[in-house]
Amino acid sequence: METVPSGPAPNVAVDVRGVCTRFGSAVVHDGVDLRVNVGEVFALVGGSGSGKSTLLREIILLQQPAGGSIRVFGQEVVGLTDEQALPLRRRWGVMFERGALFSALTVAENVGMVLAEHTDLPAHLIREVSAVKIALTGLPADAGAKYPSELSGGMRKRASLARALALDPELLFLDEPTAGLDPLSASGIDELVRNLRDGLGLTIMMVTHDLDLLWRSADRVAVLGAGRIVGVGTMSELSRSDDAVVRQYFHGPRGRAALEQAWKTK
Amino acid sequence: MPSRPSKITPMSIDFGAELTARSSSGPLATELRCHGNWSVHTIAALERVLLQMRWPEGGDTVIDGSGITVLDTAGAWLLHRTMAQRAARGGTVSVQGLRAEFAALLQLLAARGLALEAPVTRGPPWLERVGQEAWSTISGLWEYLAFVGESTLAMVAALRHPRRLRWRPILHNVQAAGVDALPITGLLSFLMGLVIAYQGADQLQRFGANIFVVDLVALAMLRELSPLLTAIIIAGRSGSAYTAQIGTMKVTEEIDALRTIGIGAQDLLVIPKVIALVIVMPLLTVYTDVTGVLGGMVMAKLKLGVGFAAFFDRLVDAIHPSSYWTGLMKAPVFALIVALVGCHRGFQVGGSADSVGAQTTTSVVQSIFLVIVTDALFSIVFLWLDL
DSSP: OOOOOSSOOTTEEEEEEEEEEEETTEEEEEEEEEEEETTOEEEEEEOTTSSHHHHHHHHTTSSOOSEEEEEETTEEOTTOOHHHHHHHHTTEEEEOTTOOOOTTSOHHHHHHHHHHHHOOOOHHHHHHHHHHHHHHTTOOGGGGGSOGGGSOHHHHHHHHHHHHTTTOOSEEEEESTTTTOOHHHHHHHHHHHHHHHHHHOOEEEEEOOOHHHHHHHOSEEEEEETTEEEEEEOHHHHHTOOOHHHHHHHSSHHHHHHHHHHHHHO | OOOOOEEOOOEEEGGGEEEEEEESSTTSOOEEEEEEEESTTTHHHHHHHHHHOOOOSSSEEEEEEEEEEEEOHHHHHHHHHHHHHHHHTTOEEEEESOOHHHHHHHHHHHHHTOOSSOOOOOOOOHHHHHHHHHHHHHHHHHHHHHHHHHHHHHHHHHHHSGGGSOHHHHHHHIIIIIGGGHHHHHHHHHHHHHHHHHHHHHHHHHTTOGGGHHHHHHHIIIIIIHHHHHHHHHIIIIIHHHHHHHHHHHHTTHHHHHHHHTOOHIIIIIHHHHHHHHHHHHHHHHHHHHHHHHHHHHHIIIIIOOOHHHHHHHHHHHOOHHHHHHHHHHHHHHHHHHHHHHHHHHHTOOSSHHHHHHHHHHHHHHHHHHHHHHHHHHHHHHHHHTO
């Protein structure tokens, strides 16, 4: 386990300390500590119901933890009002698991809406910048004029990513970026995550189940189990861990296959 | 003549971005010096400055980016577009002094091969739109007929095998559309009876014909108002709910899921609603008949001094049973209209949340419209039959 120093460090994007969450009598988080450094691709993993998505929702201010502290860019976010959170929200982008694109708007309008809301760009520049973001996520140029219901699952994820990137955020949250995608589209997302980090200098925090994505894209991984972080480190460090939950996660049949694949490609 | 560099357009912009054009030959810009923050917040102003600059036809242009401190994708796009536009005019463009990470970003955009003009999506011309609207109205009518036909077939099949009817959803709908609607329908028709008696009281008193308030209230409520009022309330309460429910199920692909499991959407979603409303609507109509006449009775006593006993005596004489039956006959027809329009509109929902709202609106408007038109047709038919 890493030691958590006191005081905010300038190169820490997200700093979670002692977060507790309860739904009724069920304890989801019992003192979660983790830090995401600026410029890294950080992944949060854990079994179903381990509270990964809940922790993500707490960091992006969609839900309040019962206790503990969450700092984003050095600012405490627990207890912030929507108005106080606005400057922070403009510095991060979120891609939701099922896309959450506005179904009444085209993809280009989905991206352009964010720009129109937060900047004073004229209409033609909004169209151009939206087209740039759509292209950056690897969608073809004609996807911009389509409605979300006309897109495939993988395209919808990319469109959602384009919207998350609309304001050039410093920090990007991805909730299950490859869930529900075929292996080819999923490996496209692996590549996209790496390219975005390198090309745009983003810090990326993602919640995922996808072991291939972890091996290929994540710099550091935290494993959530029994309400706590049971292991943090690079994938190869974690694959040598002695913790039962971590071992179960990485040495299950699928974990083993991904591990072998990762060694082969190295 | 020796060329000497001359500054021509130094301009400072909010957020600390700056563009300076320098020229080595005359007043036309050949070197651009960029400073400060090139981001989504400054490119609108930067673009205005760029548009004012005068460029030589062709020739070399140098862009000096050493002063840029912030460059995001929007800023990089403006830089990229400017360079590409210069290059398209036959000039050569070179970039100097850009920080490594900014140069990489510019490279990333260049590698995407973006079109310089973002595509503007325009709707079709007005004549085509008129045609499309007309066609969608006609085909909408056709689809509605097809839906009614499908539902009839499904209904016939269901009635042939009554055991296969889904009683649980039917009972649930009876509860939701009928029992739960008792307070509101009862209250409204009571008030309606009250108002009719009150309005008629003045006229009747003038002729000393107080007792005829019974004819007025009972005929109006039983023949016309209580079936109509019930149908309109149910259209607003339950018809809209049917559209919203089926529409949302369509958006979330639950309808498709039903089909793949081998359950007909008609069997599970439409037939129980139709049967439930056909059961409930006549019952509600009888109930509103009673509450409406009760309202009239209360007002007759208060305003005209017609006691309850006298009211009842007159009621038996004044109201022929046919008045009661003609009113009641309409109820199942109205029920069919409300249930079928509500369900049909639900199935017409496209993939978006907006569409659910639009179809729900249409559902209520159409069913109320059809109910009133049908009511008028009933009046004509009853007149012919002398009922």
